[in-house]
Amino acid sequence: MRSLICIVIFFISVNSFAQTPMNNQEAMALKSLVKNRAATTKTILSDFTQSKHLDFLDNDIVTKGKLAFKSPNLIKWSYTDPFKYSVVFKNETLYINDEGNKSNVDIGSSKMFKQLNKLIINSVKGDMFDDNAFSITYFKIDGLSLVQFTSKDEKLSKYISAFHITFNKKGDVEQVKMIEPSGDFTKIDFVNRVLNNPINDTLFTN
Secondary structure (H helix, E strand, O other): OOHHHHHHHHHHHHOOOOOOOOOHHHHHHHHHHHHHHOOOOEEEEEEEEEEEEOOOOOEEEEEEEEEEEEEOOOOEEEEOOOEEEEEEEEEOOOEEEEEOEEEEOOOOOOHHHHHHHHHHHHHHOOOOOOOOOEEEEEEEEEEEEEEEEOOOHHHOOOOOOOOOEOOOOOOOOOEEEOOOOOOOOOEEEEEEEOOOOOHHHHHOOO
């Protein structure tokens, strides 16, 4: 009896998280919702948990922190646990503060880094619906929407082959998953998300 109950629970769990493809009408409605949400989003403040999966490690590397975004292109990742580390993308420069050790990297001369930065910003906002850049597939999963973006750019695919973004019913991003060609991936879950609160530019100093 106990084995039967376990089997039933297993199948219920699998079915509850099963991905169901969206039809064209559902996909267009989601796309419109998300793009409208992104267009009216001027700032984002959010807590996040980041999990880095590497095949050669038994356990994922988990870090936590806070995200700050200000339109059009200011973004700061502040890691707070298990270490203090912050990264700011500002004026085509990457500013790094590693527990007081500060450095910066000029990304303005690198088309690839600029493209990656733009994609990261767009993924946080949820606005990545570019059919010329990605093959896009839409799914429903456990009351949420999952959109898979597979890059058509061969150069970009050497770094990130796909983005998987999960949206809630409001069109806000709840999870971003960046998949590397090797199969390793970085997954970021957002919670306590606050939109359009005033953010002073001084927050983006490092």
